[in-house]
Amino acid sequence: MEPVPEYTPVELLEKTRSLGFPEYLQDFFQECIDFHTYPAPGVLIGVFMVDYALAALGKRPRDKIFVTCETPKCLPDPPQVIMHATIGNHRLRVLPIGKFAITLTPSSADESVEGVRVSIDRKKMSRYATLASWYDNSPAFRPATMKRQLVDEILAAGRDILSCERVRMKVTPKKRWKSVTCPSCGEQVPEDLMEGDHCAGCGSMAYYEKVP
Numbered sequence: 113m114e115p116v117p118e119y120t121p122v123e124l125l126e127k128t129r130s131l132g133f134p135e136y137l138q139d140f141f142q143e144c145i146d147f148h149t150y151p152a153p154g155v156l157i158g159v160f161m162v163d164y165a166l167a168a169l170g171k172r173p174r175d176k177i178f179v180t181c182e183t184p185k186c187l188p189d190p191p192q193v194i195m196h197a198t199i200g201n202h203r204l205r206v207l208p209i210g211k212f213a214i215t216l217t218p219s220s221a222d223e224s225v226e227g228v229r230v231s232i233d234r235k236k237m238s239r240y241a242t243l244a245s246w247y248d249n250s251p252a253f254r255p256a257t258m259k260r261q262l263v264d265e266i267l268a269a270g271r272d273i274l275s276c277e278r279v280r281m282k283v284t285p286k287k288r289w290k291s292v293t294c295p296s297c298g299e300q301v302p303e304d305l306m307e308g309d310h311c312a313g314c315g316s317m318a319y320y321e322k323v324p
């Protein structure tokens with residue numbers, strides 16, 4: 113079969129306009145595709161997930177909200193772009209569970225906090241055969257010819273393939289820490305990150321050797 117070219121970012125944004133998505137959602141797509149550098153299917157689904165979770169929580173994108181993402185693939189990008197919840201500002205946590213799911217919780221001074229978890233619901237995918245084959249990582253999904261159809265189905269589905277549930281989780285309190293010098297490398301690290309008598313950089317997380 114002839115290869116079917118996938119959507120360019122410009123074509124894809126044109127498509128979101130022609131489908132009549134609200135302007136703010138079109139902006140989310142544009143900003144997320146730009147940040148991710150290409151319109152990955154997981155990013156597109158992630159935009160719907162963040163939008164759904166925010167609506168369920170009754171919050172606005174720039175409210176102080178903590179995000180837990182259950183996969184490092186694609187999904188961490190939409191909350192970073194839309195909500196400015198990043199690894200660096202400690203409002204984004206990525207757990208390598210391997211599920212396409214995201215939990216949003218408001219800022220709280222209590223021991224636990226209630227929020228919403230939005231996940232892909234495979235049972236709701238029966239009307240979207242290409243999307244289902246891609247999601248299953250099945251050989252039936254052929255990237256050379258089916259990427260355009262995949263995006264069409266993602267945009268047609270929107271929240272249709274998602275589930276939203278109320279959840280409660282523990283709040284991790286901020287802990288005090290003390291700076292120590294690693295005797296092995298002479299560099300400073302927080303004491304609780306030491307691995308016995310050396311830092312993790314000299315131990316289990318060593319990843320480079322010095323070039324003379």
Ligand SMILES: [Zn+2]
Nearest residue numbers: 294297311314
């Ligand atoms: Zn060290």
